[in-house]
Amino acid sequence: MSAQGAAHIKAICKAAGNDPARLMDIAIAVQKQLGAVSDTAIDLIATHLKIPRVDVDSLVTFYAFFSKTPKGRVIIRLCNDVVDQMNGAAEVAAALETELGIRFGETSPDGAISLEYAPCIGLSDQAPAALINDVPVTHLDSGKARHLAQLLKREGTQARLVKTFGDGNNAHDLIRSMVVNNIRETGPVILAPYTSGSGLKKALALSPAEVIRDIKTSRLRGRGGAGFPTGMKWDFTRQAGGDQRFIICNADEGEPGTFKDRVLMTECPDLIFEGMTIAGYAVGAAEGIFYLRAEYAYLEKFLTAILTQRRKAGQLGQTICGKAGFHFDIRLQMGAGAYVCGEETALISSCEGRRGDPKNRPPFPAQKGYKGCPTSVNNAETLCCVARILECGPGWFAAMGTKGSAGTKLLSISGDCARPGVYEVPFGVKVSDLLKKVGADHTAAIQVGGPSGRMIGPKEFNRIICYDDLSTGGSFILFNKGRNVVDIARQFMDFFVEESCGYCTPCRVGNVLLRNKLVEILAGHGALEDLAYLEELGRTTKLASRCGLGQTSPNPVLSTLENFRPAYEALFKKSRGHEPVLANFDLQAALSQGSILAGRASSIFTPVNGSQP
Amino acid sequence: MSETFDFTLDGATVTAQSGETIMQAADRAGIYIPRLCAHKELHPFGACRICTVLVNGRPQSSCTQPAAPGIVVENDTEALRNVRKSLVEMLFVEGNHYCMFCEKSGLCELQALGYRFGLLAPRYPYQFPKREMDASHPDIFVDRNRCVQCARCVRASRELDHKTVFEFSGRGAHKAIAVNADARLADTDVNGTDRAIDVCPVGCLLRKRYGFRTPIGQRKYDHQPIGSDIEAGHPPAAVNG
Structure with a gap:
């Protein structure tokens, strides 16, 4: 490494206070500045932070956006999730490969451009899409891909990729993105007009206990999927011991086909931050962390500016809105490409500057979370509801929806x-x-x-x-109709194989075995017994896995087996009863090597008049 | 004097002390819950999942789950035996385990679990991965073909040896044991006498020149199934003997 590179690393570490808990930020900055976090860089970071090098190595090799070997100055990450595939991602990929003269996973010899696949980048509503470094490009086809490749070859990082901006804040000076919101239906709670500060002011007129009571009365439940009652989570966090507590906003929407947080962050960042501030007041936290996935890095400047604006308006920082003793601030934590970090304990590990391994529970985050302190992790959408509930009242919110699901x-x-x-x-x-x-x-x-x-x-x-x-x-x-559900399940399993953290046996191994069996079946080598194999393997993986990833990852297989069994059965060859081998077994192919070695055909299993004995 | 309370384990009443995990309480009661990554001297890790039990119907790893008053725990059931056997099979097919010429044979906990569960051949296809070996150190041999990712070495190096010789790198199927050096174990501060080497349940971390001091056929699990010591009322001990 050059002396200049080493100086960069020293400066980056120093700017992060040489704090090992900021290792994510440091690795992100080094990757950006030097195009890789090389073994030499790992050594230097470890020295500056005074931690074992293997701890740095462990983090760097965990996240998809880090690389030990240099990548191109421009990295094209084409999304290859199911929806992108349905909309022609394969043609886009072929066009990029042809035009750039490199394959996916490769970097051009001049170090200019790398081609990679990425799992869902939160743009399924405008697929096929790709990220070019941090810049999203949407609605691709082979023609646009060719044009893009030519432009990037000619102008590199200077290329002007975005000609027309999307609607709303996508056109904001600090975003300037071609992404469109695609808000098709607004509702009374989240995508409704909101005056910044209105919910917060009402919250601060109440005691923290009263805020929690109101959230309980509203019957708000977590919007990330698990549906845990928000008021109860806050209550646990507040009542846990210790003098330091934290709020974490989970905006790490990595679930393929999900992009609502993208729209929330673009159009309602104030609502989210206000919800976080109210949460901080309710549980007695002084610090909030907003976890932003690497795929949404194009929103970072904008969100940072909104935070600055809120500090200026007295809605963050010391003595918020004049409330004596209430101090609360929010920092952005960038992710680096790991679906598992959407799991709340993995998210906490990541915020602490570690591999995104989930943690053992108990203790739950409300008891022992970020840096061992009580922590409430809430979904971005949940926090939007919080601000509106405080503004309009718990009764207003509870009156919407159904009996068990308010809002x-x-x-x-x-x-x-x-x-x-x-x-x-x-x-x-x-x-x-x-x-x-x-x-x-x-x-x-x-x-x-x-x-x-x-x-x-x-x-x-x-x-x-x-x-x-x-x-x-x-x-x-x-x-x-006409979509191949077995192949869709296979694609989803590819995703889980890629995204499993590998901590526990069933998720690390079980998902690979499930995927491999689907590949076999799709290639025509399946047999009816394989369905029972898939069901048992899927059930074992779900039951024994340590966190939500492995506890749900077999679902694409299990639910398609339950609801679309004929699609699997259609892939099996019919057995003709009298055959001595399974229908999926190609006898002649199995014999071919032996025949070559023996220098003659099998005298028993030789096809006579085109049929086997 | 810590408080005690009772819970139910397969219908039997077990008395636990506050702060104990289900596994610790079961061990004291002479009930064996099969395990691989758990080790008496190390913090529980919960990675292998072989010790999965049902607590009031919910699956939990008994090495990490605290015992609680009145809980109903299922351990030795047909369904859980099958899950555990599946997990052992997954570990066998994930790596390259050849018991017949492994010098850990008879002392290997993975092999011993296989025998205890009556495992003849795994139901899953072998993956035959390519894994790295490291013979750089004068006293220690690392054969990742046999690694089961239990993290015992990771924990023992930190907790017992007060070093950081081992940690995981990569993720998912690419996760592997890494050492605190550019590549070679010889470049770390590991020592042939480190506990991190002793605690390996399989033949991944081996002491050089010790392999056959106790002949195969006369080793611990050649005589008795894994878990017998717990069932006989003796707490589990380190296995390298």
Whole structure:
């Protein structure tokens, strides 16, 4: 490494106070500045932070956005999730490879451009999409891809990728992105007009205990998918011992097909930050962490500016809104590409500057979270509801939705439909009504709640969206007739294999085995017994896995087996009864090597008149 | 004097002391819960999941789950035996385990679990991964082909040896044991006498020149199934004997 590179690393570490807990920020800065976090860089970082080098190595090799070997100055990350594949990601990929003369996973010899795949980047409603360094490009096709490749070859990092800006704040000076919001339906709670500070002022007029009481009365439950009552979580956090507590906002929406947080951060950042501030007041925290996934780095400057603005307005910092003794501030924590960090304990590990391994529970974060202190981790959408509940009252909120599911829910709709995008609907809406709303006329299957959710068929389209019936974090991926559900399940398993942290046996191994069996079946080598194998393996993986990832990752397989069994059965060759071998076993292929070695054909298993004995 | 309370384990009443995990209380009661990553001298890790029990119907790893008054724990059931056997099979197919010429045979806890569960052949296909070996150190041999990712060496190096010789790198199927050096174990401050080497349950970390001091056939698990010491009322001891 050059002396200049070493000086950069020293400066980066120093700027982070040589604090090992800031290792994520340090690694991100080094990757950005030097194009890699090389072994030499790892040595230097370890020396500056006075920690073992293997701890730095462990973090760097965990996150997808870090690389030990130099990447191109421009990194093209093409999203290859299911919806992108349905919309022609393969043609886009082929065009990029041809035009750039490199394959995916490679860097051009001049070090200018790298080509990579990325799992869902939160743009399923405008797929196929890619990130070029931090800049999202959407609605790609092979023509646009060729044009883009030429432009990047010619102008490198100076290329002007965005010609027209998206709607709303996407056109903001600090975002300037071609991403569009695709807000298709607004509702009374989240995507409604809001005056910054109105909920916060009302909260500060109450005692923290009264704020928690109001959140309990509103019957607000977590919007990330698990649906834990928010008021109860805050109560646990507040009552846990110690003098330091933390609020973490989980905006790490990595679930393929989910993009509602992208829209929230673009259009309602004040609402989220206000919800965090109210949460901080309620549980007695002085610090909040906003975890932003690396895929949304294009929103970082904008969100930072909003935080600055709120500090200036007295809505963050010391003595907030004049309330004596209430000090609270928020810092942004960037992620670096790891789906598992959406799991709250993994998210905490990541905020602490470590690998995104989930932690053992108990203790729960409310007892022992960030840096061992009581921590409430809340979804961005949940925190938006919080601010509105304080503004308009718990009764107003509780009156919406259904008995067990108060309020509204943001849905991310993608796949085969006329109007993909974000919908705010009251809990209780029926799936079939939703399909009409989004312009989906030939739906044969819906992946509800992303890959970790369930694939449902028409017989479940009369179910209603709420915690007690069809519970979801909000992602609906729609599939028309003619889509291959087994292959979709295989793609989802590819995703989980890639994203498993590998900590526990069932998730690390079980998902690989599930995926491999699907590949075998899709290649025509399956047999009917394989379905029982898949079911048992899926159940074992779910039961024994340590965190939510492995406890749900077999769902694409299990739910398609339950609801779309004929699609699997159609892939098996029919056995003709009298054959001595399984229908999926290619006898002649198995014998071919032996025949070559023996220099003759098998005298027993030689086809006679085209048939086998 | 700590408080005690009772809970139910497979229908039997077990008395636990406050602060104990389900596994610790079961051990004292002479009830064996199969395990691999758990080690008496180390902080629980909860990675292998072989000690999974049902607590009031919910699956939990008994090495990490605190015992609590009145809980109903299922351990030795047909369903859980099958889950545990599956997990052992997963570990066998994930790595490259050849008991017949492994010098840990008879002292290997993975092999011993296989025998205890009556494992003849895994139901899953072998993955035959390519894994790195490291013979750089004069006294220690690292054969990652046999690593089961239990993190015992990671924990023992920190907790017992007060070093940081081992840690995991990579994630998912690419996760592997890394050493605190550019590449070679010889470049770390590990010592042939470190506890981190003793605690390896399989033949991944081996002391050189010790392999066959006790002949195969006369080793611990050649005589008795794994878990027998607990069932006989003796607490688990380190295995390298």
